[in-house]
Amino acid sequence: MEPIRVAFILSISFHLFFFGVSPFFVPKTKICSAPYIVTLIQEEPKKSKKIQLESLKKEEIRPKKSLSIKNESKKKKVKSKKKIPRVTKKATLPKVKKLKKKVKLEKKDPPLTNSHKVVQKAVAQIQQKEKQKSLQSIRQSVEDIQRKLLEQKIAALQETQVTTQGRPDFYLKTYQDQVWNLIKSQWLIPDSGYDRGKELLTVISIRVLKDGSVQDIKFESESGEAVFDRSALMAIKRVGNFPPFPREMLKDSIEIGIRFFP
Amino acid sequence: MKIFSIAKSRLAFLLVFAVLLLIGAPFSQGKVYLNINDPDLVPFPIAVADFTSPRRTNDIIARNIQNVLCNDLMLSGLFRVIGSKDFPLKAKKDSILLDFSDLDVWDGSGVDVVLTGSFGIVGNSLIGKFRLYDLVEKKFMRGLRYEGKIKDWRHIAHKIANEVVAQITGEEGIFDTKIAFVSNRTGNKEIYLIDFDGENLIQITHNGSINILPRWTADGKKLLYTSYMKRNPDLYAVDLSSRENYRISYQTGINASPAWSPDGEKMVLMLKHNDRSHLFLMKVGAKKSIRLTSGKVNYTSPSWSPDGKQITFVSDRSGNPQIYKMDVDTKKMERLTYHGQYNVTPAWSPKGDWIAFCSRQGQLFTIFFITPDGRQLRQLTYGACNNEEPTWSPEGRYLAFSSTREGRSAIYVMNVNGTHQRELVKFQGEAMNPSWSPYLK
Numbered sequence: 001m002e003p004i005r006v007a008f009i010l011s012i013s014f015h016l017f018f019f020g021v022s023p024f025f026v027p028k029t030k031i032c033s034a035p036y037i038v039t040l041i042q043e044e045p046k047k048s049k050k051i052q053l054e055s056l057k058k059e060e061i062r063p064k065k066s067l068s069i070k071n072e073s074k075k076k077k078v079k080s081k082k083k084i085p086r087v088t089k090k091a092t093l094p095k096v097k098k099l100k101k102k103v104k105l106e107k108k109d110p111p112l113t114n115s116h117k118v119v120q121k122a123v124a125q126i127q128q129k130e131k132q133k134s135l136q137s138i139r140q141s142v143e144d145i146q147r148k149l150l151e152q153k154i155a156a157l158q159e160t161q162v163t164t165q166g167r168p169d170f171y172l173k174t175y176q177d178q179v180w181n182l183i184k185s186q187w188l189i190p191d192s193g194y195d196r197g198k199e200l201l202t203v204i205s206i207r208v209l210k211d212g213s214v215q216d217i218k219f220e221s222e223s224g225e226a227v228f229d230r231s232a233l234m235a236i237k238r239v240g241n242f243p244p245f246p247r248e249m250l251k252d253s254i255e256i257g258i259r260f261f262p
Numbered sequence: 263m264k265i266f267s268i269a270k271s272r273l274a275f276l277l278v279f280a281v282l283l284l285i286g287a288p289f290s291q292g293k294v295y296l297n298i299n300d301p302d303l304v305p306f307p308i309a310v311a312d313f314t315s316p317r318r319t320n321d322i323i324a325r326n327i328q329n330v331l332c333n334d335l336m337l338s339g340l341f342r343v344i345g346s347k348d349f350p351l352k353a354k355k356d357s358i359l360l361d362f363s364d365l366d367v368w369d370g371s372g373v374d375v376v377l378t379g380s381f382g383i384v385g386n387s388l389i390g391k392f393r394l395y396d397l398v399e400k401k402f403m404r405g406l407r408y409e410g411k412i413k414d415w416r417h418i419a420h421k422i423a424n425e426v427v428a429q430i431t432g433e434e435g436i437f438d439t440k441i442a443f444v445s446n447r448t449g450n451k452e453i454y455l456i457d458f459d460g461e462n463l464i465q466i467t468h469n470g471s472i473n474i475l476p477r478w479t480a481d482g483k484k485l486l487y488t489s490y491m492k493r494n495p496d497l498y499a500v501d502l503s504s505r506e507n508y509r510i511s512y513q514t515g516i517n518a519s520p521a522w523s524p525d526g527e528k529m530v531l532m533l534k535h536n537d538r539s540h541l542f543l544m545k546v547g548a549k550k551s552i553r554l555t556s557g558k559v560n561y562t563s564p565s566w567s568p569d570g571k572q573i574t575f576v577s578d579r580s581g582n583p584q585i586y587k588m589d590v591d592t593k594k595m596e597r598l599t600y601h602g603q604y605n606v607t608p609a610w611s612p613k614g615d616w617i618a619f620c621s622r623q624g625q626l627f628t629i630f631f632i633t634p635d636g637r638q639l640r641q642l643t644y645g646a647c648n649n650e651e652p653t654w655s656p657e658g659r660y661l662a663f664s665s666t667r668e669g670r671s672a673i674y675v676m677n678v679n680g681t682h683q684r685e686l687v688k689f690q691g692e693a694m695n696p697s698w699s700p701y702l703k
């Protein structure tokens with residue numbers, strides 16, 4: 001039993017010493033808060049598996065959110081700021097629990113002198129201060145990391161857009177919408193031109209060149225109703241030339257299949 | 263192990279997904295499909311210039327041809343005719359000269375095609391030509407020269423209308439086809455012929471007896487009908503060019519409702535057998551007929567499928583008249599209608615997609631369509647009147663039928679989708695038993 005007590009007292013004294021001395025080192029951390037905290041986050045995973053998992057999850061989840069935010073405005077950045085406190089609380093929880101346990105243990109100690117009380121108060125104060133400081137610093141660091149991540153993701157997105165032609169896809173789609181609108185506006189058929197009780201489908205494929213001119217108009221499949229097929233073909237021919245491609249589309253020609261059905 | 267297997271299946275799924283993506287990528291890049299539906303239901307716009315004669319000497323006949331032609335195009339329901347008064351200014355002058363020096367003047371007019379024509383009389387014949395221009399692709403489409411008898415001017419107009427339809431829809435026109443029917447306008451039931459546009463009424467029989475159920479031969483040169491001329495309802499044929507009548511079937515009892523096969527080599531006829539009406543198959547040149555049906559029930563109203571392999575007909579073998587079909591070679595029979603208690607006069611469409619028939623709904627007769635497999639049923643006519651005896655135009659776009667919508671029975675024409683219903687011809691007396699001719703060469 002004795003060695004345990006000795007160890008216990010030793011640990012208390014060590015703690016007291018540590019907390020008593022630590023305030024002298026605080027200013028230093030204030031000066032260069034960011035790097036210190038970054039290292040904290042890096043080190044933590046090694047210490048406990050739970051934190052590791054948590055931090056991993058956070059890292060995984062958040063970028064996805066930031067992905068959906070993409071290039072858009074400050075509002076979303078504000079949102080991400082709001083989310084930070086929750087995260088930081090979670091991150092600091094294990095520490096605080098440990099500390100609390102230690103404090104409880106101290107309380108259970110039979111000899112409670114005035115000096116002890118003073119020390120306890122001081123310890124509590126220090127703990128609070130530490131909490132606040134660590135909260136602040138963690139917030140900052142998380143924000144920094146988030147920003148960095150955002151920036152990285154945006155940069156990566158932009159890169160991928162350029163490389164996989166993600167942005168030209170957007171232009172391609174709007175161009176296809178234009179094509180759709182033009183053909184639709186020109187498609188007319190006499191109501192006596194086809195049997196409206198039947199399911200009909202005519203597919204015509206066209207190749208539109210960069211300058212908007214149409215080449216290779218051909219039937220991919222016919223409906224069997226001559227007037228219906230003809231009306232579909234006429235709709236395309238009535239449009240004549242489509243608008244030229246926007247430069248961002250980065251294509252020389254596109255092939256479009258048009259399915260006509262009543 | 264379970265977890266492992268789940269992980270495995272997930273992996274497999276991911277792999278498949280990735281592979282699909284990889285395969286799909288080139289296709290998605292290659293071609294995109296756009297879906298367009300719900301077109302504007304508007305007739306094709308066609309501009310028809312004023313038809314003139316070469317030295318303006320016979321402008322009347324040229325104008326008459328133009329009017330008949332325009333009427334045909336409008337009756338078809340396919341075209342909206344734009345007259346010369348609505349032409350662009352610069353096009354007016356050229357339109358009389360038959361050819362356009364510059365088709366660009368039509369830009370923005372919203373017209374797809376323009377038709378010009380010139381007809382004049384030289385000696386005893388009518389000579390003329392027409393031109394059809396495609397204004398969308400700005401090119402000459404078609405031009406033909408006609409020469410014929412002056413009295414056939416109406417026929418020439420129909421021929422031009424046919425050509426226009428063929429050029430624009432890709433389907434042969436039916437403006438020169440005729441509809442045979444029965445009318446009692448002289449007091450007796452006689453056979454008549456009329457053009458698609460309700461003009462050119464011709465009385466075919468003049469025997470003062472009862473003449474009913476006219477049917478065309480496959481070549482459109484003869485008309486078959488049942489007449490009581492010699493008391494017994496025998497089957498007769500009339501040659502439409504020589505107007506000679508022949509008695510072809512005269513068994514005791516009824517000889518009626520002949521159906522000529524599309525290849526022109528066979529005929530199915532209703533004859534009396536053991537006090538019941540049965541269907542008999544006769545081949546051209548063969549002396550003996552083959553009985554297709556048997557039993558103590560009635561069979562009537564045969565109509566051939568366009569491939570000439572099956573017939574549809576009416577039978578009361580179920581207790582009341584219903585529509586059946588039969589494979590002519592195997593004599594295998596199949597009932598098609600189960601809707602209503604009284605279904606008669608089936609007519610197989612020229613495209614083979616529908617069988618039109620007449621069904622009694624309450625006290626009224628209504629025209630229905632059924633698919634040859636009996637799966638799909640469609641009602642075509644509505645209203646408090648009888649609509650009976652549907653007969654198909656040779657391209658399958660129109661139906662003629664008899665209707666009592668104005669009290670007396672009259673012949674009407676409508677589109678296959680039930681639209682554009684019009685009375686074919688107005689006269690005193692009743693009209694019934696319509697039969698649309700095949701294409702007339």
